[in-house]
Amino acid sequence: MNIVKLDDSYKDKLNIFCNKCENLGWVNNSSIDNMRWNKVYRTGGAFLAGVVDDTIISVAGYCPLLEIDGNAWRVFYRSATLPKQGPNKGLHRGTGPRGRMYIDQFIEILPNSELYITTNIENKSYKHILRYHRHLELESQMKDSYISKLCEAVIDNTNQAVWKLDVEKYLARTK
Numbered sequence: 759m760n761i762v763k764l765d766d767s768y769k770d771k772l773n774i775f776c777n778k779c780e781n782l783g784w785v786n787n788s789s790i791d792n793m794r795w796n797k798v799y800r801t802g803g804a805f806l807a808g809v810v811d812d813t814i815i816s817v818a819g820y821c822p823l824l825e826i827d828g829n830a831w832r833v834f835y836r837s838a839t840l841p842k843q844g845p846n847k848g849l850h851r852g853t854g855p856r857g858r859m860y861i862d863q864f865i866e867i868l869p870n871s872e873l874y875i876t877t878n879i880e881n882k883s884y885k886h887i888l889r890y891h892r893h894l895e896l897e898s899q900m901k902d903s904y905i906s907k908l909c910e911a912v913i914d915n916t917n918q919a920v921w922k923l924d925v926e927k928y929l930a931r932t933k
Contacts, residue, residue, distance in 0.1 A: 759808045759809065759810050759815070759856065759859070760808070760809050760810075761806050761807070761808055761809075761859050761860060761863050762806065762807055762809055763804055763805075763806055763863075763867075764804065764805040764806065764807050764817070765804075768807065768814070769790065771812075771813070771814050772790060772805075772807070772814060772817070773790065774813075774814070775787075775807075775814040775815075775817065775840070776788055776789050776790060776792075776793070778840055779838055779840075782840075782841070784838055786836050786838070787817065787836060787838040793805070793817070793819070793836045794836065797821070798819050798820075798821045798835065798836075801821050801822050802821070802822060803819060803820050803821030803822065803831075803835070804819065804820060804867075805817050805818070805819040805836070806818050806819070806820075806860060806863055806864075808839070808856060808859070808860075815839065815840050816837070816838065816839035816840065816856060817836065817837060817838055818833070818834045818835070818836075818837035818860045819833075819834075819835035819836050819837070820832065820833045820834075820835060820864055820867070820868065821835055823874050823876075823913075823920075825911060825913055826872070826874060826908070826911075826920060827872060829870075829871055829872050830871070830872045830873075830874055831864070831868050831871050831872065831873055831874065832874055832875070832876055833860075833861070833864045833868075833873050833874065833875055833923065834860065834875050835876075837860075839856065858932055861873075861923070861928060865925055865928075865929075872922065873922075873923040873925060874908065874920055874921060874922055874923065875894065875905070875920075875921040875923060876913060876918040876919065876920055876921070877890050877894055877918060877919050877921065878916060878917070878918055879910060879917045879918060879919055894907075894919070894921050895907075898921065902927070902931055903927070904923060904924045904925075904927035904928040904931055905921050905922070905923060905924070906921065906922050906924065907919055907920070907921055907922075908920045908921065908922045
Protein backbone atom coordinates (compact mmCIF):
# COMPACT_ATOMS: atom_id res chain seq x y z
CA MET A 759 0.00 0.00 0.00
CA ASN A 760 1.18 3.51 -0.81
CA ILE A 761 -0.03 6.65 0.94
CA VAL A 762 -0.71 9.49 -1.49
CA LYS A 763 -1.92 13.04 -1.03
CA LEU A 764 -5.20 13.48 -2.85
CA ASP A 765 -5.93 16.30 -5.25
CA ASP A 766 -8.65 16.85 -7.85
CA SER A 767 -7.05 14.29 -10.18
CA TYR A 768 -8.10 11.54 -7.72
CA LYS A 769 -11.77 12.53 -7.49
CA ASP A 770 -13.02 9.75 -9.79
CA LYS A 771 -11.25 7.12 -7.68
CA LEU A 772 -12.40 8.84 -4.50
CA ASN A 773 -16.01 8.75 -5.75
CA ILE A 774 -15.69 4.97 -6.16
CA PHE A 775 -14.36 4.75 -2.59
CA CYS A 776 -17.22 6.95 -1.35
CA ASN A 777 -19.80 4.76 -3.11
CA LYS A 778 -18.40 1.73 -1.28
CA CYS A 779 -18.61 3.64 2.00
CA GLU A 780 -22.20 4.59 1.24
CA ASN A 781 -23.04 0.93 0.61
CA LEU A 782 -21.58 0.17 4.05
CA GLY A 783 -23.72 2.90 5.63
CA TRP A 784 -20.76 5.13 6.48
CA VAL A 785 -22.35 8.56 6.22
CA ASN A 786 -19.24 10.70 6.82
CA ASN A 787 -17.47 9.13 3.83
CA SER A 788 -20.46 8.46 1.59
CA SER A 789 -19.63 11.41 -0.67
CA ILE A 790 -16.91 13.93 -1.26
CA ASP A 791 -19.22 16.60 0.12
CA ASN A 792 -19.82 14.58 3.32
CA MET A 793 -16.05 14.23 3.69
CA ARG A 794 -16.00 18.06 3.70
CA TRP A 795 -13.41 18.12 0.91
CA ASN A 796 -13.83 21.84 0.16
CA LYS A 797 -13.63 22.87 3.83
CA VAL A 798 -10.50 20.78 4.42
CA TYR A 799 -8.62 22.13 1.39
CA ARG A 800 -9.85 25.70 1.87
CA THR A 801 -8.31 25.73 5.38
CA GLY A 802 -4.94 24.38 4.26
CA GLY A 803 -5.58 20.73 4.99
CA ALA A 804 -5.77 17.74 2.68
CA PHE A 805 -6.75 14.12 2.43
CA LEU A 806 -4.33 11.24 2.18
CA ALA A 807 -5.29 7.87 0.77
CA GLY A 808 -4.03 4.35 1.02
CA VAL A 809 -3.82 3.04 -2.52
CA VAL A 810 -3.42 -0.58 -3.60
CA ASP A 811 -3.38 -1.56 -7.29
CA ASP A 812 -4.56 1.92 -8.28
CA THR A 813 -7.59 1.64 -5.95
CA ILE A 814 -8.25 3.78 -2.87
CA ILE A 815 -8.82 1.49 0.11
CA SER A 816 -8.56 4.06 2.93
CA VAL A 817 -8.58 7.80 3.52
CA ALA A 818 -7.55 10.09 6.35
CA GLY A 819 -7.59 13.85 6.32
CA TYR A 820 -5.87 16.60 8.22
CA CYS A 821 -7.05 20.15 8.89
CA PRO A 822 -6.43 22.95 11.38
CA LEU A 823 -7.91 22.46 14.84
CA LEU A 824 -8.27 26.10 15.78
CA GLU A 825 -10.51 25.21 18.73
CA ILE A 826 -7.30 24.03 20.45
CA ASP A 827 -4.45 26.20 19.13
CA GLY A 828 -3.15 28.01 16.06
CA ASN A 829 -0.48 25.30 15.62
CA ALA A 830 -2.87 22.38 16.19
CA TRP A 831 -3.80 19.99 13.40
CA ARG A 832 -6.57 17.43 13.48
CA VAL A 833 -5.35 14.20 11.89
CA PHE A 834 -7.31 11.10 10.84
CA TYR A 835 -10.15 13.48 9.96
CA ARG A 836 -12.97 11.60 8.22
CA SER A 837 -10.78 8.52 8.20
CA ALA A 838 -12.17 5.26 6.86
CA THR A 839 -10.76 1.96 5.65
CA LEU A 840 -12.72 -0.50 3.59
CA PRO A 841 -13.17 -3.90 5.27
CA LYS A 842 -10.58 -6.64 4.71
CA GLN A 843 -8.12 -4.32 2.99
CA GLY A 844 -4.63 -5.16 4.15
CA PRO A 845 -2.97 -5.48 7.53
CA ASN A 846 -4.35 -3.56 10.47
CA LYS A 847 -2.82 -5.44 13.36
CA GLY A 848 -2.75 -3.05 16.25
CA LEU A 849 -4.92 -1.81 19.04
CA HIS A 850 -6.52 0.74 16.71
CA ARG A 851 -5.93 2.11 13.23
CA GLY A 852 -3.24 4.46 14.50
CA THR A 853 -1.06 1.67 15.91
CA GLY A 854 -1.26 -0.89 13.11
CA PRO A 855 0.99 -0.79 10.04
CA ARG A 856 -1.48 1.25 7.98
CA GLY A 857 -2.06 3.74 10.79
CA ARG A 858 1.66 4.22 11.28
CA MET A 859 2.05 4.90 7.56
CA TYR A 860 -0.51 7.70 7.88
CA ILE A 861 1.05 9.10 11.07
CA ASP A 862 4.47 9.12 9.42
CA GLN A 863 3.01 11.17 6.56
CA PHE A 864 1.22 13.57 8.92
CA ILE A 865 4.51 14.18 10.75
CA GLU A 866 6.37 14.74 7.48
CA ILE A 867 3.73 17.09 6.05
CA LEU A 868 3.16 18.99 9.31
CA PRO A 869 6.60 19.30 10.94
CA ASN A 870 6.76 21.22 14.21
CA SER A 871 2.98 21.07 14.53
CA GLU A 872 0.85 19.69 17.32
CA LEU A 873 -1.15 16.68 16.10
CA TYR A 874 -4.53 15.72 17.53
CA ILE A 875 -7.07 13.01 16.90
CA THR A 876 -10.73 13.50 17.73
CA THR A 877 -13.29 10.82 18.52
CA ASN A 878 -17.01 10.92 19.06
CA ILE A 879 -17.93 10.45 22.70
CA GLU A 880 -21.45 9.37 21.83
CA ASN A 881 -23.31 8.56 18.67
CA LYS A 882 -26.71 6.91 18.98
CA SER A 883 -27.14 6.48 15.24
CA TYR A 884 -23.76 4.90 14.47
CA LYS A 885 -22.51 3.05 17.53
CA HIS A 886 -19.62 1.45 15.58
CA ILE A 887 -17.99 4.90 15.47
CA LEU A 888 -17.47 4.71 19.23
CA ARG A 889 -15.15 1.71 18.86
CA TYR A 890 -12.31 4.04 17.83
CA HIS A 891 -12.89 6.16 20.95
CA ARG A 892 -12.69 3.07 23.18
CA HIS A 893 -9.48 1.95 21.46
CA LEU A 894 -7.84 5.32 22.10
CA GLU A 895 -8.93 5.16 25.74
CA LEU A 896 -7.12 1.81 26.03
CA GLU A 897 -4.08 3.03 24.10
CA SER A 898 -3.78 6.12 26.31
CA GLN A 899 -3.55 3.90 29.41
CA MET A 900 -0.58 1.91 28.10
CA LYS A 901 2.78 2.45 29.79
CA ASP A 902 4.57 3.84 26.72
CA SER A 903 1.54 5.42 25.04
CA TYR A 904 2.00 8.27 22.60
CA ILE A 905 -1.68 9.20 22.88
CA SER A 906 -3.14 11.20 25.75
CA LYS A 907 -6.59 12.65 26.23
CA LEU A 908 -6.42 16.43 26.25
CA CYS A 909 -10.07 17.31 26.78
CA GLU A 910 -13.63 16.90 25.68
CA ALA A 911 -15.12 19.58 23.44
CA VAL A 912 -17.96 20.29 21.06
CA ILE A 913 -16.41 20.32 17.58
CA ASP A 914 -18.55 20.53 14.46
CA ASN A 915 -21.63 20.34 16.73
CA THR A 916 -20.54 16.95 18.06
CA ASN A 917 -19.31 15.98 21.54
CA GLN A 918 -15.78 14.74 20.99
CA ALA A 919 -12.70 13.73 22.90
CA VAL A 920 -9.49 15.41 21.78
CA TRP A 921 -6.38 13.22 21.91
CA LYS A 922 -2.85 14.59 21.63
CA LEU A 923 -0.36 12.56 19.63
CA ASP A 924 3.04 12.94 21.27
CA VAL A 925 5.29 12.92 18.20
CA GLU A 926 8.52 12.42 20.15
CA LYS A 927 7.13 9.38 22.00
CA TYR A 928 5.66 8.04 18.78
CA LEU A 929 9.00 8.28 16.97
CA ALA A 930 10.85 6.70 19.89
CA ARG A 931 8.36 3.83 20.04
CA THR A 932 8.11 3.12 16.32
CA LYS A 933 11.52 3.93 14.81
